[in-house]
Amino acid sequence: MSKDEPDKSRGAMGRRELLKVISTVPAALVPLAADADQKIRRYPNPGAMPPKHVTAYRRQALDEHEWKTISMLSDLIIPADERSGSATQAGVPEFIDDWLAFQGGNLLAEIRGGLTWLDIECQRLFAHDFMDCSEAQKKQILNRIAYPGKAAPEDANAVAFFNHLSDLVVGGFFSSEMGVKDLPYLGNTMVADWQGCPANVIEKIQENEKKQKT
Amino acid sequence: MLIPPAQATGNLEIRCDAMAREVLVGPDGLASGISYIDKKTRREVQVRGKIVVLAAGCCDTARILLNSKSTLFPNGLANSSGLVGRYLMDTVGADGSVGFLPILMDLPPHNCDGVGGMHVYMPWWNYQKQLRHQMPFARGYHIEFGGGRRMPGPGILSGSQHFLGGGYGAELKRGCRKIFGAFVGFSSRGEMIPNDDSYCEIDKNVVDEWGIPVLKFHFKFSQDEVLQARHARETFQEIIVGAGGEVIRNPGPEENWGISKGGEIIHEVGAARMGADRKNSVLNSNCQAWDCSNLFITDAAPFVSNADKNPTLSIMALAWRTSEYIADQVKKQNI
Known part of the structure; x- marks a missing residue:
């Protein structure tokens, strides 16, 4: 699109986005067998692409203290384990800061307010901020x-804050490159010959069904 | 798909950035060409032709016809029946129902992509009941499914507390892996019956940036479509509960069963319908205008009904048929 042309695609995109959100794929958008005759387009393997120029992330929404607290909370919510790294290793604080800067408004206020409550409560109980708490004190709160x-x-507001923060950390982690590999999400690759649902998947569903009935 | 072979004949010229304004009509009442606005120069350009075929996309085809006013056709071209713009339809949709199905938890990782919608498509199954007048609505719908181990985006696993009881740390991480893929979305796509209240007409007060009058839309689903959406929602509920799952979202009567808005499913059809009688249709059975024998329409405007299936293949089949008819009529020197 040339610069002097206003972007008119938003309305149409909105409807497509909506279709995505409701997680259905209209039949018309599903590649059909008829397409198999056409040459399969091959996209470059991301691993083979030249490394991206990495620049240090610049905070946009959170201040230094908030950033450190969010980073600490992120790793408490999603720590490293035998399968994958931690939330901070996956870039979750960067994702949250960017998302808060983009959304602003109530969401930013809610997260900031929650962090402030956390520090006030830790000051009251332990006489220091959350980030200076011992592991046992962090767990306690x-x-x-x-x-x-x-x-x-009486903790309802703090629970709502933690739910929201936890959703951001979980969503940020499992949509990151590291999280996608962790799940693992195996899609977005060409299936030339569909063999049906794998037998071990069907077995597991049947096993779950039996468990559910008992 | 069909343009490259047409280009290969050497008889096709494509004009880009051409915003069709109206069909030109000669003193004999036949179509003589198209007037369009060149978007780059904002000037009117006229092209002449022995035959004019409109395929502007249902509503815009009606718009071009209604804007093609002349002394011979004061109400717009091909509109002696007054039906251009009338009997506009869209697919009936009931979207956004979601269920959490524990039987899908903790499945071995596998690629769910490449086959749409949870590997399942559910066609309409109540024809026989409808024939026996045992259903409260007349036409059918199919169900499309979504969800499963689909591509994660930001917001994935939001609300996990509801299913896992909350928590944090290694336990939460394990829990998230287990419930990933256990959510299923349901959508219905159904047939709308054309009605008098759903139509488009020229808005006398508004033009687009090319100076061409735009359409104004009127749209209303009848009780038939609302009852269809209700049946779909009740079916989704039955499937989720039957599989031992939990209904996360399923709009009910307070949201009018979450029936889609006209145009939302982007399957606009009708607005210049074909028929056997020139008094109650715009086109004959060959998609040829009753009032103007060298004018044809090959988009979804000729549709008299809108099956629950996506309309593109029907549009192409009708266009093919009309093209063969045109070739035949030219050979016979009828047009």
């Missing part, structure tokens, strides 16, 4: 707000 069904009614 997180256990209060990380289990919605068990939390005290």
Whole structure:
């Protein structure tokens, strides 16, 4: 599109985006067998592409203290384990900062307000900020707000904050390159010959079904 | 797909950036060409032709016809029946139902892409009941499925607390892996019955940036379509609950069963319908205008009904048939 042409594609994209959001693929968009006659387009293997020029991330929404607290919380929510790295290793704080800068408004206020509550509560209980807490103290306060069904009614706002932060960390991690490999998501690759649902998947579903009935 | 072979004949010229304004009509009442606005120069250009075929995309075809006013055709071209723009339809959609199905938890990783919609397509299954008048609505729908181990994007696994009870750390990470892929989305796509309240007409007060009057839309689903959407929602519920799952979202009566808005499913058809009688149709059975024998329409405007299937293949089949008819009529020197 040339520069002097206004972007009119937004309306149409909106509808396509909507279709994506509702997680259905209209039949018309599904590649059909008829396409198999055409040459399969091969996209370059990302691994074979020249390395991207990496520049240090510049914070946009969070201040230094908030950034450090979010980073610490991110790794408490998604730590490294035998299968993959931690949230900070996957770039989750960068994702959250960028998302908060983009969204601004209520979401930014909610996350900032939640972090402030966390520090005030830790000051009250332990006489220092969350980031200076011992592991046991961090667990003590997180256990209060990380289990919605068990939390005290007076902690409702803090629970809502933690839910939201946890969603951002989980979503940021599992949509990152590291998280996609962790799940693993195996799609977005060409299936030349569809063999049906794998037998081990069907077996597992049947096993789940049996368990559900008992 | 069809343009390259047409180009190969050497008889095709494509004009880009041409915004069709109206069909030109000669003193004999036959179509003589097209007037369009060249988007680059903003000047009017006229092209002449022995035959004019419109395929502007249903509504825009109706718009061009209604804008083609002349002393011979004061209400627009091919519109002696007054039906250009009328009986506009869209597919009936009920989108956004989601279920959490524990039987799909913790499945071995496998590639769910490449075959659309959870490997399942559910065609309409109640024809026999409808024939026996045992259904509260007349036409059918099919169900499209979504979800599974689909490509993760930001926001994936949001609300995991509801299914995992909350938590953090290694336990949460393991839980997220287990529920990834256990969500299934449901959408219905159904047939709308054309009605008098759904049509487009020229807006007398608004033009587009090329100075061409635009359309104004009127759209209303009848009770038939609403009951169809209701049936779809109740079916989704039945499937989710039957599989031992939990209904996460499924619009009910308070949202009018979440029936789509006209145009939302982007399957606009109708607006210049074909028929056996020139009094109640715009085109004859060969998609030839009753009022103007060298004018044809080969998009979705000739449709008199809108099956629950996507319309593109029907458009192409009709266009093919009309093309063969045109060739035959030219050979016989009828047009």
